[in-house]
Amino acid sequence: MKDQLLYEGKAKQVFTVQDDENALVLSYKNDATAFNGEKKAEFQGKGRYNNLISARVFDHLKKHGVPSHFKKALNDTEQLVEKTTIIPLEVIVRNVAAGSLVRRIGISEKTELNPPVIEFCYKNDELGDPLINDDHALLLTDTSGDELDQIKQMALTVNQRLQILFQEVDLQLVDFKLEFGRNAAGEIVLSDEVSPDTCRLWDVKTGEKMDKDVFREDLGDLMTVYETILQRLEALS
Ligand code: ADP
Ligand code: UDP
Numbered sequence: 464m465k466d467q468l469l470y471e472g473k474a475k476q477v478f479t480v481q482d483d484e485n486a487l488v489l490s491y492k493n494d495a496t497a498f499n500g501e502k503k504a505e506f507q508g509k510g511r512y513n514n515l516i517s518a519r520v521f522d523h524l525k526k527h528g529v530p531s532h533f534k535k536a537l538n539d540t541e542q543l544v545e546k547t548t549i550i551p552l553e554v555i556v557r558n559v560a561a562g563s564l565v566r567r568i569g570i571s572e573k574t575e576l577n578p579p580v581i582e583f584c585y586k587n588d589e590l591g592d593p594l595i596n597d598d599h600a601l602l603l604t605d606t607s608g609d610e611l612d613q614i615k616q617m618a619l620t621v622n623q624r625l626q627i628l629f630q631e632v633d634l635q636l637v638d639f640k641l642e643f644g645r646n647a648a649g650e651i652v653l654s655d656e657v658s659p660d661t662c663r664l665w666d667v668k669t670g671e672k673m674d675k676d677v678f679r680e681d682l683g684d685l686m687t688v689y690e691t692i693l694q695r696l697e698a699l700s
Pocket of ligand 1: 544
């Protein structure tokens, strides 16, 4: 099924697929990085957890009509997706103040954000993924103003669906990062991953952090946390 390694990133390898130029295999790695690659470690099992959690999340979103690249999980660490041309934006949605927002604008951590705050960052490792505004996004990508609005609307729909999904497993969706891409038909679809690497999730009962902040802030055993999230999601179906 998978053919040639097309790209190796910090968290995944991307492979072409034999006999289907419009598909890719995403292979999830055990590596963890934080602070723009400055902090690095390897965790046995992380690729499996993120692949299986992201597959469940995309399946759920597909059932609720969110167009995405996701086709199916192939095995524990790999999934088959539609090839897209990634729009170089990190679309961040925030329901509660945390992380860089707290550092940047001095708001207290845990402040509820209603309506949610959407941010665009320019996906560019050399520049450290800087925060940009809509005009910068129009300048730096091939998207139109209407398409940027469409991306924001899709991000808010994903937020509504995922807030409910995670609430069902006693997790508060604090914030998350999405990527969108354009498929062969020119449609903008949700791409990349949704996992505890790319979301902040706080345990509703204990308030504990249940995401990559455990690694960023040395709060405990990251794989126990990821295992708990997968188990809770698996118990839903
Ligand atoms: P990074 O590039 O930030 O280190 P990863 O290690 O997760 O990230 O690498 C996966 C790469 O695959 C990312 O650059 C991501 O934008 C890209 N990608 C995700 N989904 C698709 C897709 N459907 N088509 C093409 N590229 C994709
Ligand atoms: N995020 C991500 N990849 C990035 C930057 C952010 O997945 O390159 C996610 C991060 O895990 C969090 C949300 O986006 O869920 C908001 O991150 P923030 O801007 O607060 O950055 P950080 O505190 O991680 O520097």
